Each structure stands twice: as structure tokens, then as C-alpha cells.
Amino acid sequence: MTQIFAYIPFKNGAAEDVALEFPAAAKKIDKGASLTAVVAGSGADLDKVAQEMTSIYSEVIKIDNALFSYPNAEVVRKALVNIIPLDAVFLFAHDTFGMDLAPGLSVKMDSAYAADIVDFEGIDGTTLKAVRQELGGAVSTHMAIDISSGAVMTVRPGAFAPVEGSSEGGTIVDKSGDAGDLSAKRKFLEIVEAEVGDVDITKSDVLVSVGRGIEDEENIEIAQELAEAMNAVVSCSRPIVDAKWLEKSRQVGTSGQTVKPKVYMAMGISGSFQHLGGLKGNPFIVAVNKNPKAPIFQVADVGIVEDILDFMPELTEAINDL
Amino acid sequence: MEILVCVKRVPDTAENEFELNSAGNDLDRDDLVYSVNEWDNYAVEEAIQIIDKVGGNVTVITVGDDESEEVLRREMAMGANDGILLCDDAFDGSDGKGIASILKAEIEKGSYDLVMTGAQADEGAGQIGGMVAAMLGMPYASLVNKIEIGDDKIIVGREIEGGNQEMNEMQLPCVISIQTGINEPRYVGIRGIRKVAKVDIPVKGAGDLGVDPESIGEAGAKTKRVDYFVPDMGEGAEMLEGSTDEIIEKLIERLKAKGGL
Numbered sequence: 001m002t003q004i005f006a007y008i009p010f011k012n013g014a015a016e017d018v019a020l021e022f023p024a025a026a027k028k029i030d031k032g033a034s035l036t037a038v039v040a041g042s043g044a045d046l047d048k049v050a051q052e053m054t055s056i057y058s059e060v061i062k063i064d065n066a067l068f069s070y071p072n073a074e075v076v077r078k079a080l081v082n083i084i085p086l087d088a089v090f091l092f093a094h095d096t097f098g099m100d101l102a103p104g105l106s107v108k109m110d111s112a113y114a115a116d117i118v119d120f121e122g123i124d125g126t127t128l129k130a131v132r133q134e135l136g137g138a139v140s141t142h143m144a145i146d147i148s149s150g151a152v153m154t155v156r157p158g159a160f161a162p163v164e165g166s167s168e169g170g171t172i173v174d175k176s177g178d179a180g181d182l183s184a185k186r187k188f189l190e191i192v193e194a195e196v197g198d199v200d201i202t203k204s205d206v207l208v209s210v211g212r213g214i215e216d217e218e219n220i221e222i223a224q225e226l227a228e229a230m231n232a233v234v235s236c237s238r239p240i241v242d243a244k245w246l247e248k249s250r251q252v253g254t255s256g257q258t259v260k261p262k263v264y265m266a267m268g269i270s271g272s273f274q275h276l277g278g279l280k281g282n283p284f285i286v287a288v289n290k291n292p293k294a295p296i297f298q299v300a301d302v303g304i305v306e307d308i309l310d311f312m313p314e315l316t317e318a319i320n321d322l
Numbered sequence: 323m324e325i326l327v328c329v330k331r332v333p334d335t336a337e338n339e340f341e342l343n344s345a346g347n348d349l350d351r352d353d354l355v356y357s358v359n360e361w362d363n364y365a366v367e368e369a370i371q372i373i374d375k376v377g378g379n380v381t382v383i384t385v386g387d388d389e390s391e392e393v394l395r396r397e398m399a400m401g402a403n404d405g406i407l408l409c410d411d412a413f414d415g416s417d418g419k420g421i422a423s424i425l426k427a428e429i430e431k432g433s434y435d436l437v438m439t440g441a442q443a444d445e446g447a448g449q450i451g452g453m454v455a456a457m458l459g460m461p462y463a464s465l466v467n468k469i470e471i472g473d474d475k476i477i478v479g480r481e482i483e484g485g486n487q488e489m490n491e492m493q494l495p496c497v498i499s500i501q502t503g504i505n506e507p508r509y510v511g512i513r514g515i516r517k518v519a520k521v522d523i524p525v526k527g528a529g530d531l532g533v534d535p536e537s538i539g540e541a542g543a544k545t546k547r548v549d550y551f552v553p554d555m556g557e558g559a560e561m562l563e564g565s566t567d568e569i570i571e572k573l574i575e576r577l578k579a580k581g582g583l
Contacts, residue, residue, distance in 0.1 A: 074461055096464070096481070096488075099452075100452070100463065100464045103418070103448070103450075104456035105456075107453050107457055111544075113417075113419060113545060114447075114545050115447035115448060115449055116446055134445050135335050135446075136335045138335065140550070140552065141548070142547070143545060143547055144545075144548050145544065145546075146544040151544075185492065185496070186462070186493070186496075187491040187492075189489040190489050192486065194485035194486050194487075205581065230582060230583060238503070239502075241503060242502045242503035244506065251485065255481050255484075256484075257485070262581045263577065263581060286576075286577070286582075297558055298558045299558075301560065302559055302560050302576055303558070303562070304569055304573065305561070310566075314566055314567075314570060315570055322574070322583070
């Protein structure tokens with residue numbers, strides 16, 4: 001029987017949504033597999049999450065240590081190597097913590113590694129079939145993963161259906177005493193909070209959001225004019241912030257702001273999952289992109305294949321003439 | 323400070339529309355435009371800025387084929403001092419761990435204080451830096467968007483969810499992966515590339531590195547790509563077609579219905 005473990009990320013005593021998604025991923029790996037949640041942290045927050053997880057998982061491994069009050073990937077990894085069976089299938093979220101910890105863990109556990117998995121298609125012998133994406137979501141691939149000596153994998157948050165109304169009644173197993181030597185060459189110092197910008201894009205019902213297709217800093221004004229016509233605010237995708245054309249506070253995505261507008265105008269945005277991860281509340285998405293194969297067209301409600309630099313001014317004029 | 327930056331030649335997502343080949347199991351690679359992985363340019367820029375301040379050397383390294391030499395030269399035109407090309411048929415089919423094992427073998431032969439990678443490349447796994455660090459017993463931090471250099475340690479900021487920054491102190495030597503936006507990579511012109519066109523770039527194979535053949539290539543890969551495909555995502559967007567005026571008319575109608583106007 002496949003033994004699957006899922007590492008539960010949490011903040012302020014509340015598990016991240018992906019905690020509800022690991023069970024669906026585990027079922028797609030192997031319907032008959034055992035599934036154990038792993039929570040590492042300290043004090044009351046940890047106890048709260050461990051308790052919460054017993055309603056979803058039949059077994060919850062708790063690792064309590066003052067060093068885990070903020071999860072330093074290097075320290076947590078050391079504990080996991082000592083506690084989790086080395087030939088297990090071990091799932092993480094493909095988030096900034098999972099990306100930090102999981103690749104090195106796969107080396108220390110001498111397991112196969114696969115990242116950012118969006119689907120599993122079952123096990124044949126010791127070969128697990130998985131689906132992931134490459135080239136910014138432009139193409140998908142099937143992967144064959146040899147799990148005979150275990151596997152460490154990260155799964156994409158939001159890719160698997162969340163468990164609903166589960167009441168598993170699981171048990172908590174305290175493995176804090178087995179963590180072993182936790183000395184580390186990396187030390188967590190502090191969190192520096194994101195700066196507050198001039199405009200709060202999370203408060204706007206309509207966002208005109210620009211991506212690489214805007215091509216030049218001077219063209220931001222074209223989006224600004226459309227936003228004014230629509231009584232909207234300009235937001236953007238990551239490349240625009242990297243180029244310093246707009247402030248970080250205008251960025252929609254997992255590494256930027258999470259927004260819940262009614263209407264989202266994706267202008268020249270390809271639609272990476274990191275970008276879409278910041279878009280919640282099921283907005284009406286209008287995508288304009290000159291590349292008919294842009295992944296954004298798979299998630300948008302309305303798609304238009306045009307160059308935004310030509311299209312936006314015409315749309316602005318038409319709206320102003322209404 | 324001795325800095326090594328691991329770089330990769332990748333299909334340029336901004337310059338290509340990706341199609342499958344006629345067999346449907348690989349990309350149609352005939353007309354693909356390749357360039358340096360975007361993240362790697364930020365890593366090389368950061369490395370150059372560090373040695374400009376504290377002195378030292380930047381070496382760029384890649385695991386690839388003959389054509390990968392051009393990306394090393396491009397990064398040397400930016401200001402990297404040396405390049406190393408790790409190239410051998412025995413490397414073909416390596417998974418992430420195989421590539422990390424190859425890099426580790428070469429890194430061990432040098433005495434680098436800091437090893438950098440881009441936060442991710444074309445395959446989107448973001449795995450090499452963390453694996454190399456674990457193999458070498460060095461500390462690792464991913465998604466770094468700020469670096470302060472100290473004597474025997476550095477302070478790095480990691481970009482985490484919500485645009486917040488997680489500050490860490492790392493003992494040297496260490497491995498870090500660099501996130502885009504940490505700096506503004508300098509422009510490289512044709513003249514810059516010509517200047518380094520004749521610089522000798524050593525090429526090393528499996529024998530030179532002394533890597534265990536079982537751990538690399540197809541044989542060592544526990545994770546294999548079976549095929550490429552374009553997923554059926556259901557209906558997708560309602561595509562508006564016609565003249566621009568007609569499209570705008572239809573769009574305004576829908577925006578009004580959905581509260582956008």
C-alpha cells in the first residue's frame with residue numbers, strides 16, 4: 001500500500017486551502033493509499049491546526065518545536081528526514097515554502113522529485129503518472145515518476161478539488177521527540193511587510209490589468225485612459241513591476257495582491273498560474289492578447305485576439321462616446 | 323568573493339508560439355527562438371553588482387550542448403569573468419537531480435563562496451538550486467530578491483506570498499535562487515558579445531567531472547517526461563470576432579451586463 005504524507009502549510013493558526021486539496025491528489029495517486037497530514041510548528045497555533053486536520057485526515061503527525069515558530073525550510077527539512085519514512089510519497093504545496101524545502105528534501109530522502117503537479121493519473125507498478133506544465137503554461141506534459149524509493153512532490157495550489165464537509169475523526173501522533181539535531185546554517189530574521197502603494201487595487205470593482213503586451217512604459221498611459229473611461233483602476237502582472245513601470249502594490253498574483261473584482265480586463269497578460277492565483281471571487285474576465293494561444297484564453301470569459309496597443313484606445317473612445 | 327551562476331538556454335516564451343510536432347509527442351523545435359532563461363539574467367546581474375562592490379570573480383556555468391555556449395558568452399558580455407560548459411552525450415535525458423549532480427561535481431572542484439541559480443527556468447520546477455545545496459551540504463534560500471553581503475555570511479530577502487519579504491541570515495558558502503525584479507539586468511549589445519567571442523570556454527564531460535554514470539542521464543532519471551500535449555480545457559473563452567468596431571460593440575454589451583460599465 002502506498003503511504004502518502006502531506007505537509008500542511010499554515011499561517012496564524014489556520015491551514016492554507018491546499019490542506020483540503022491534498023486528499024483529492026492522494027486519491028488520484030492511489031485510491032487505496034494511506035494519507036497522513038504532517039504539521040510542524042509550535043504552541044497553540046500548531047495545536048489548533050493539528051486538531052483542525054483530524055477532521056480531514058485519519059492520521060496527523062504533529063512536530064512541535066520552538067524553532068518552528070516560523071518555518072525555516074532548512075530546519076524543518078532536518079526534522080522531516082528523521083520522522084517520515086524515506087520511501088514514502090510526500091506531498092507539498094508548490095508555494096514559496098514548498099519550493100524552498102522540497103527539492104533539497106528529495107536529495108536527503110534519496111527520492112524522486114517532481115514539482116508543480118496539476119494532476120495525477122495513477123500508479124502502474126512503481127511508476128506514477130503525473131501532469132505538469134512547462135513554458136509558463138503554454139504546454140502540458142505527462143511525467144513518469146519512479147516511486148520505488150519514494151517521491152517528494154509539490155502540487156499546484158488550486159489544482160485539485162477541495163474536500164467538502166469531511167469529518168474523518170483522525171488521531172494526532174506527536175513526533176516532536178524524534179526531530180533530532182536541528183542546527184542550521186540558515187537563520188530566519190524577520191518578515192518585512194509589503195509596502196502600501198498609492199492606490200489600493202483590492203478595493204476596485206473593475207481592474208484594467210496590463211502585462212508584457214504593453215511593451216513600453218510610455219504605453220501605461222493608454223491603459224490609464226481606458227481605466228478612467230471605465231471608472232476602474234490599473235493593475236498589472238509581474239513583468240511590469242520587474243521593469244519598474246508600476247509599483248509593486250499594483251501587482252496581481254500570488255507574490256502580489258489578491259483581488260476580487262467584478263470585472264477583470266486582462267490586457268496583454270499571458271495568464272501564468274502565479275498571476276491567476278491572485279484573482280479570486282470568480283470575476284468576469286476579458287482577455288485581449290495578440291497571441292491566440294495565450295493560456296489566459298482558457299480561463300477568460302471573453303477573448304479577443306488583437307494588439308492591446310491598437311485595441312485599448314479604440315475601446316476607450318467607444319466607451320467615452322456612450 | 324567567488325560567485326558561480328548556473329544558467330540555461332531555453333525557448334523564449336515571449337518570442338515563440340509553441341506547437342506540437344506532427345507525432346504529437348514533442349514541441350515542434352524547428353523554428354524556436356532560444357535565449358537565456360530570464361531569471362538567470364537577474365542572477366548574473368546581481369553577481370556582477372556584488373563583485374563590483376566587494377571584489378572577486380563571477381563564473382557562469384551551464385549544462386547543455388554546443389549551442390549553449392552562446393548563452394555563456396552573452397552572460398560574459400554582461401560582465402561575468404569566466405564560463406564553463408558541461409557537455410556530454412551521457413548527460414542527455416537527465417532529470418533535475420541528474421543536472422544537479424553534474425553541477426555539484428564541478429562546483430566541488432572550485433572554491434565558490436556563493437552559488438546562484440535563477441528561481442526557475444523553462445520547465446518551471448525551480449529545483450536545481452535546492453538540490454545542489456543539499457548535495458553539497460550548503461544552506462539554501464529560494465526566490466531571493468535582496469542580498470546584503472557580510473564577511474562570512476550574507477543576509478537575503480526571500481519574496482514570499484503577498485509581496486512580503488522573509489529575511490534570513492545565511493552562512494557562506496551557500497546557494498541561492500534569484501527572483502526577477504531584484505535588479506535591472508544590463509543591456510548587452512552586439513559589440514559586447516563580439517568582445518568575448520574569442521574567450522576560451524572550457525568544455526567538460528562526464529569523465530572530467532568524475533560523475534557516477536548511474537546517477538545521470540536517462541539511466542539515472544527517476545522522473546521522465548513522457549510527452550507534451552495541449553490540454554483540453556473545456557470551452558475556454560467566448561472569442562469575439564469580426565471587425566474591431568463589431569468586437570467593441572459586443573464587448574461593451576457584455577461589460578454593461580456584468581457591471582463593468
